[in-house]
Amino acid sequence: MTLDKIRNFCIIAHIDHGKSTLADKLLLETHTIEAREMSNNQVLDDMALEQERGITIKLHAIQMKYLGLDGSDYIYNLIDTPGHVDFTYEVSRSLTACEGALLVVDASQGVEAQTIANLFLAIDAGLEIIPVLNKVDLQSAMIDEVSQQIIELIGCKKEDIILASAKSGIGITDILEAVRLRVPPPQGDITAPLRCLIFDSVFDSYRGSIVYMRVFDGTIKEGDEILFMATKQKYRVEEVGTLRMGREKKTQLLAGDVGYLIAGVKDVKDTRVGDTVTHFRGGAPEAISGFKLAKPMVFAGLYPQSAEDFAMLRDSLDKLALNDSSLIYEPESSVALGFGFRCGFLGLLHMEIIQERLDREFNQNIVTTVPNVEYRVMTTKGDTVIVDNPSSMPEPGRIEYVQEPYIKAQIIVPTEYVGAIMKLANDRRGIYKTVTYIDTTRADIHYEFPLSEIIFDFYDKLKSISRGYASLDYEFLEYRESDLVKLDILLNGDPVDAFSTVVHRDKAFEWGKKLCSKLRELIPRQMFEIAIQAAIGAKIIARETISAMRKDVTAKCYGGDISRKRKLLEKQKEGKKRMKQVGRIEVPQEAFMAVLQISD
């Protein structure tokens, strides 16, 4: 098939606007999958977690064969992307493999924060944008208003917008035709030295790393000797192919193709997302400029429930990272929790997903510490210390000043909520920048925030005060000096490093109080009294006490009771696996995340 019969495109949108449902319809229309084979909606969301939560977490690439209205056969390589702000990195990687993007907008919701953010990413990547107004079947669809919003946003014509319903199948052929007519075919030279860009990978326990890539130049086939340019690792190609509903083996992949590569790579670190694959001999002199590495926004400690599982956790993280290139981690140790890893995440949802995947896919029962951002500390000696774990904050006497990351945030919201949102922003140390109006009903608010103020419950708050209408997008801005202090928690007089947090001085007292009382709720009564204290340096600022249990015993145990009692004890012991022993105190895992449950 010649290049002009190939189209590479992705679907981008704000969360829940219907990308994956639209992908379903495209797959059905092109007979890539038959209706009877569809066990569930959003077939591409193949992770159990994605199905359960009804959201896309990872990018999903798939190839379709399309018979165009011009009578010719086409190859369509489609990538469905996630909409949640935590997974923007998946979107930006998908874009590099494509020449066009379907920008889906929910007609009942209108343009939202990630509509704009993802659109700009696509424009920056030089993609042809096809606006799709989805969910036109809904009573609440505001076709004219939202079309107008799109026109103003993209600067397109009204006729360029395709009216569609991924649910009832409206506009599907129009979309397929628009892809054919409007998305430019890939360019590339099959005779030039090989250059493939890795945009994703998964781990298979039999085959090793499976690399997903876009071939930009040249040809790659089984038996070729290849080089991963960044890691300088040499391998022999075992298999190449395209991504249909499963992997479909091909004799070769050519410039313009999107497909997979298996080369018996067992060391997961050798196949790095963003790296270029070329031939070992006669390879390309220069790598394709990949994409920026994902910048982790929040950090937290991940610890195995029992120390013996440390090696297994490391192995699980290695494999998970192959499948999720935005996950970074390094070993650390905690007095309270033993050996574990400090991990960087793109956001709290990302962190939650990683935690759940470790549990489900790798059977790793882990304890997580309170997430935090990364601080920069200028010491009195004049050097800079990067602190991604509050417990490693230098002593107050050694600190000249502390900087924390700021982000710039864009909030899109119906005009009547602007006041309430500005109040919330104020509480969160927000710095007002601008308010503009998308149309008469919707405002586009810009603020700067310390990242630490928005990672926890800011988004939920935003949603609740706007009845679900507000949307938020943010990106890193810069480091700025703030008056920050380290808040420690002591259990029976001993500081528990895993509970330490860094907070703004003005909020420290209140936080300390709330944290102590939350911990009092979460830590069960034990055989002895437990004092919970919050301290800044040597100064105790709050205290709570958990009184001792008075008894824990079964009065009667004769011949007929023993077996039942044993099973009960075994169950209780099993239940204790969800507890971490800190000194002699048993602390439930949730307690290490107590901060997240504190509301203001």
Added chain:
Amino acid sequence: MRPLSAYLHIPFCERKCVYCDFYSIENLSLRGEFVALLTREIDMKLAAYPQPAGRTLNTIFFGGGTPSLLTPNELERIVAKLSSHFHVADDCEFTMECNPGTVTLEKLRGYKELGVNRLSFGVQSFDADELKFLGRIHNAEQARDAVRLAREAGFDNVSIDLIFSLPGQKEAVLQKTLDEAIALNTDHISAYNLIVEHGTPLYRLVQLNKVIELDPDRSAELFAIVQRRLADAGFEQYEISNYARGLDRVGGLPLPQPPLPLGEGAFTLGEEASHNRAKHNLVYWDGFKDYVSFGPSAHEFIAGERAWNVSSLEQYGRMIRDGKLPRINREILTLEERRTEVLYLQLRSTGLRVAEFDSVFGEDLLLSPEVTYLIEDGMLRAENGLLCLTQKGYRFCDGIVTRLMSVWETAASKDVRGDYIPIAALH
């Protein structure tokens, strides 16, 4: 041959008590037929499993139900059957559970002649309202009479059962019951914190909010009162709910006064222990010792295998008549399960025999920091090769055991630390 104990379950009661989850029925007319079935079960079991046959019975316990509903004649038939299969030790402890409302001097004398040497009376309380609430058929006067009759019949080992932490129980009422119990001068007292067992009428009353359970903290206080009051009166707590009259009656003779230091964890266990401890029950709390059992719902434990009978007299009869053992289930314990049971049972009574435990289960219990913590906290004592609960520790037995059970996991993890790859090497 290893000694053996025997338990026989007599499944009749004049009236069911509100809290009771033992298997028994109120149709007393089936008694004669039951005795015939029971003796057949003994024959059948020993034919099918000859292993316990011929062994020496160190203890025999008739429980229920209300064993004292048996006439001496009926009891004789059962005892004769036991004697035909086992050798009954000369000093065999032979206990009958008795309901104070069902005994006469004549009956007790009859029991005595058959070898019964220990009586355990279900007194429960000396308060009329409490007895009524519990659904007992006797009153306080009958309880006192029963113990007097027992002495008159020549029993020198008499025990009474008490229940405390009744809904709304006032401290004064408990104190009065304890005073009366102590005044009866029995050799042994069992005092149980009321348990609202699944499936009992009491359970339903609690579910319907017609009865409000005592607050756990409050019942802990009452438990401590029972412990202290009985210790002060010279009783040795040798299990969570069991107290043996102290060293003042060793061999039935009063000892010179006062041999007993009082207060928390006053008694040293081991050789100096009271000889009034219930030897049969100590077999249950050993975890290594064997007991054979007969009658509906009875559980036996022989060489690490536990088996139990159906909890229905009708089914019990049917199975025996069909020539089948009336067993409903059995379990063969894994080493890990035995470890849990031995830990729990020995600890809740006279203390864990550390050396034996370590050698059988390959542990090093005393080295665990958890044990050190629990000793520091005044929950455990290590002495004479035993790990014992203190008076306070008895109130936390379950919690202590689960803490000790988790020691095994921590111990396992010690080895893996060595496997740890240093941070620098990982990067």
